[in-house]
Amino acid sequence: MAEVEGKGGQVFVTVGTTLFDALVKEASSPPCRQALADLGYTSLIIQRGKGSFIPVESDGQDGGLKVLSFGFAPNLSEYIASSALVISHAGSGSIFETLRAQRPLVVVVNDLLMDNHQCELAEELAARKHLVYANSPATLIQTLKGMELPSLVPYTPSTPLAVVNALDKFLGFVDS
Amino acid sequence: MVMVMVMAMADGWGTWGWFAALVAVLVVRVFWVVQSTGRPVSLQPGLKRRPMRTLVVLGSGGHTAEMMSLVEALNLQWYAPRHYIAGATDKMSLPRAEGVEARLLKDAGDADGSVQRSQYSQIFRSREVGQSYLTSMFTTLWAFVHAVFQVLRIQPDVILCNGPGTCLPICVAGFLMKVVGWKRVVVVYVESIARVKKLSLTGLLLYKLRLADQFFVQWKDLKVKYPRSNYVGRLM
Structure with missing residues (x-):
């Protein structure tokens, strides 16, 4: 992943279809902007989802990060592909879309959710070094400062064919 | 369960008898369906499986x-x-x-x-x-x-x-x-x-x-x- 490890690149923050204002707020906060600028990134695009918090935008003329945000887009893959770093909520959709695009990923768990099963997947993938893990928005900046992107291991996507073959056999389409 | 139904009719249990019989039939049916759940869908040899909706x-x-x-x-x-x-x-x-x-x-x-x-x-x-x-x-x-x-x-x-x-x-x-x-x-x-x-x-x-x-x-x-x-x- 070294080639996208980003000096001068764009950071994309995504909360998918969820409501996760705490992440939008934290990622767009002045200390976080500063931390990202210190790491060498130049712009920040935030996909806000269902949230109502709208970050202060910036054209980057003040020497800081260029900051933009939007609510939803039918397809986020272009944003992910053009980014040097993705900061995402812990939803499996966003996680695997980013991993498949081979982009460095920081997953931030929503610690306010009622049934917070999402940390399971992020923890497992973090243990396998496929992504960087922050257990709440409050620890995002600290996580960004301490992350070592070159040590991340690229994720090898699975193929659904094994499941499909098992299903074909079960339903009698092919002999078992 | 057939016996229950026959008894219900013979003894004139009325509505309750019929109701009990119906419940019995349903219970047996549910057990039968649960028990057969998970069995592969079998086909007779030589038959081609038609598309499934x-x-x-x-x-x-x-x-x-x-x-x-x-x-x-x-x-x-x-x-x-x-x-x-x-x-x-x-x-x-x-x-x-x-x-x-x-x-x-x-x-x-x-x-x-x-x-x-x-x-x-x-x-x-x-x-x-x-x-x-x-x-x-x-x-x-x-x-x-x-x-x-x-x-x-x-x-x-x-x-x-x-x-x-x-x-x-x-x-x-x-x-x-x-x-x-x-x-x-x-x-x-x-x-x-x-x-x-x-x-x-x-x-x-x-x-x-x-x-x-x-x-x-x-x-x-x-x-x-x-x-x-x-x-x-x-x-x-």
Whole structure:
């Protein structure tokens, strides 16, 4: 992943279809902007989802990060592909879309959710070094400062064919 | 149970007798269906399996992504026609499925439009993310009635689902079709890849109640904990 490890690149923050204002707020906060600028990134695009918090935008003329945000887009893959770093909520959709695009990923768990099963997947993938893990928005900046992107291991996507073959056999389409 | 019915008639038990007989018949029938759930769909030798009408339940967000990844790998002639269903408040899933379907048909060279078109419909969701458990009970009941109606209308041979709660009433409706002897509906559940060490509530219910004919998990640890599940690999 070294080639996208980003000096001068764009950071994309995504909360998918969820409501996760705490992440939008934290990622767009002045200390976080500063931390990202210190790491060498130049712009920040935030996909806000269902949230109502709208970050202060910036054209980057003040020497800081260029900051933009939007609510939803039918397809986020272009944003992910053009980014040097993705900061995402812990939803499996966003996680695997980013991993498949081979982009460095920081997953931030929503610690306010009622049934917070999402940390399971992020923890497992973090243990396998496929992504960087922050257990709440409050620890995002600290996580960004301490992350070592070159040590991340690229994720090898699975193929659904094994499941499909098992299903074909079960339903009698092919002999078992 | 036949004896119960005969006795009911002979002794003139009246309404209660008939009621008891009916309950007995239902109980036996439910046990029989549960017991036969999970048996592979057998075919007589030499017979070619005809296409199966497939109901794909899209669960929103990552659930939909996983499901579409599965659908893309299916043999489209076998799993046909396909009918997609998603929660009424989910604005993204059906357009996403339509996009995939359009691409698949194009790749399959269906220029003349001869392949039967897939259909799309919505269902009330049992529970929104973050909704309280108390109000969930009422919305679940309403969602269930709607699900039964939809399944009766669509008449699927196979139901593909992977959570969340949206798919539960659909699976129960499929089960009821088996109980009343309407047709065999094969329920296939794939637990979300997000579940690494514990089943989701929906998954656990389907597993414990034996409502799914095929129950796939995507992590080995889960297969160890739930031996009746099936682990062959991941979708993503």
